[in-house]
Structures are given as structure tokens and as C-alpha cells.
Amino acid sequence: MNRDDHGTERQRRFATICEELRPDLMRFAFWLGRDRQLAEDVVQEALLRAWKSFDGLAEESKAKSWLLTIVRREFARSFERKRLEVADLDALVAAEADVLAADEDAALAEMREALFRLDDEYREPLVLQVMMGYSTQEIADQMGLQQGAVLTRLFRARARLRQELGVAAEPLTS
């Protein structure tokens, strides 16, 4: 394979990965920052960085995890660069109302808002577990935490969601 062919093949493989994973990356970035413009900027920037270091991806089966790590780092960089402040939650919810909307499904819309209002430290592991299918050990590796800390955060995340949604808490029977 000559150099031009190699370059074309590399671009083709990268484009395929991007097309396949971009929806999940966008959703992940959105739930990290709760801002669609930020999500799009972060993903765009992350994909550019990924393209530059694409040769470093040893196995394409690990592309999702590799890209999520890049998105996460890029999000942290954006956060630092723009010195984003925690905005008023009601204003955030109002600003992203059409993304959170769930036509004719009040429970779904209610859950989206509850997730939106969840603290970052609880929301991120929950997104990684439920949406990305990560194990608690993988979440711990991704977030640089002990597995026990991840379990605690996930437990609290669900407890808060139940509380927020007014779901009946069952008393312990023994």
C-alpha cells in the first residue's frame, strides 16, 4: 500500500468510527456540561484531537472508550479555559428545554429534568453506567476514583432521583 492509499484508508476508518460514535459522544458531552453548544464544541475539538493521535489507537474495538476519554479531557479543558461557572439550574433547564422535551411522556421529561439537576459527581458515573454500559471498575478507571467511591456515588444518584421524582421509598423489612 503506497502512502496515499494508506492516508485514504486511515481517513476512511476514522470517518466510520466518528459516524458511528458521534451520537453517543454528543449525548455524553451534553450530560457532562448540560449545554448543547458546549457539547458540540467539545465533541468537535475532541474529534480533531483524536484524528491527530489516531495512529495511537491500537485496537479499534476500544475506540469508544478512547474517544470518551478524549471528550472528557476536552470538556475539562473547556471548563478551565472558559472558567465556566455553575449557572442557575432553572435557567439551565429553561435554556435546554427543547432537548429535554419528551412529547406526551411526562415521566420521561420529569426524569430528564431530575437528571439535569443531579450534581455532576453523581450524574457522570450514572451516565457512564446506564448509557455507556460501563462496569463500576471501568467508571473508576475513567474518573480516577476507587471502585467503592463509584458504588457510593451510583447509590446516591439513584436515591436522589427517587427522591426528586417522589417515588415511594420502601422501608427495610429486616
Next chain:
Amino acid sequence: MNCLEFRRRVGAEPAVSGDAIDSHRSQCPACARHQDELRAMDALIGRALAVDVPRLGRTGAAVPPAAPKLPRARWLAMAASIMIGFAVGAALWLGSPRPSLAREVIGHVVHEPGTMMLTAAIAPEALAAVLDPDRTKLRAGIGDVTYAKRCVFDGHVVPHLVVRMPQGPVTVLLLRHRNVSEPVRLSEQEYVGVVLPAPHGSIAIVGHDQKDLDGIAQQVFDAVDWGN
């Protein structure tokens, strides 16, 4: 494993299984139900997180400029593989056994038998707190509402009421997400009930060995104001 350990574990990982978990589930119906509820809630969380990506998009820009457009043939191949994927997925989904609505409703009631024994009417505000998120109301005169909570059922949060009628207490589940084309009869253990088509989804009414179930169900149905 005791109840506390079980609930800590499943609270962090509702999908978890294993000998200790399975053993505790078989011995403790309340904890088994708790885990089922958390699994149902996770289904709802999963649907909630899957926000519409086109809504997220601003400019339509997708991949970095360096990445070339795929040739038409490649697109067609990808589209075909996606369609095949959908077809296989749909076939698997349609072919997989789904617990019947009757079993789900009765299962929910069976796990909370104590709620049917309550006799004191709850405060109107407590009832409103359960019904308002669904823009639903219960007209006065039907009987005392002795229990009202929002429960996770089939991956959705639904109002769960117990209404004390002259004929006895009945459990009422307002299932906006679940459509039925005709009444579905329920009868299991000592419970009987019916799920009726409603203006929005359906309504399940379950009693304890009720004689005039149809009459009771009609009264409850007429008492629900489903809003818009």
C-alpha cells in the same frame, strides 16, 4: 447478605446478579421488588439519557474536516447493515417473551399488600402531589383515597392509588404509557381486576376478591379526570 447490604448493592448496580443476590431475592420479596423497581427506573433513566441528537446539533457539522466523505457505495452498505440490524433487533424484540400486563399489574399489587389495609384518608395535597405531574385529577365522591404514591412500573413513573369504596378497597394504577385496545381481565391469587382503555393509555383497577368488579371499575373510571 442482609437487606441493608442487598439494597446498597442493587442501589449502585440494579442489574447485578449472583448467588448472594439471588439467594436474598428468593428469601425477601420486599427486597426483590425493590431491585425490580430499580431496574425499571434504570430503563427510564436509559430512555431519558438518550436525548435526540439532531436537537443537540447546531450546525450539522459532524466529523473533522480532515475526514473525507464516504463514497456512495460505502454509505449504501452502511445503510443496508443498519437496516438489517434494525430488522434483526425488531425480530428479537418481538419474539422475546414479554410479561403480560395482567401479571405485571398483579405483581405490583401483591408486593404491596399492606396498602390495601390502610383505612385513613390521605390529605388532598398528598393526592394532588401524586396526580398533578400527570395533569390528572380524581373527582370527589368516589371514596376515601387511603394511599397515593408515584411508583415505577414498566419503566415509567405512574400514580398508584388505593381507594376505599363502599364495596371495599381497590388499587388503581394510571398507566398513561400503556395502551390496551379492549378490557384485560386479571385474576391471580386472591386478586381480581381489569385494565380498561382510557383517554390516555389505560387504567388498572384491582380488588381483593370483588364480586361486582365491573361496576366498581366503571365508577373508578368515571371518577378520573385525565386532563389534556
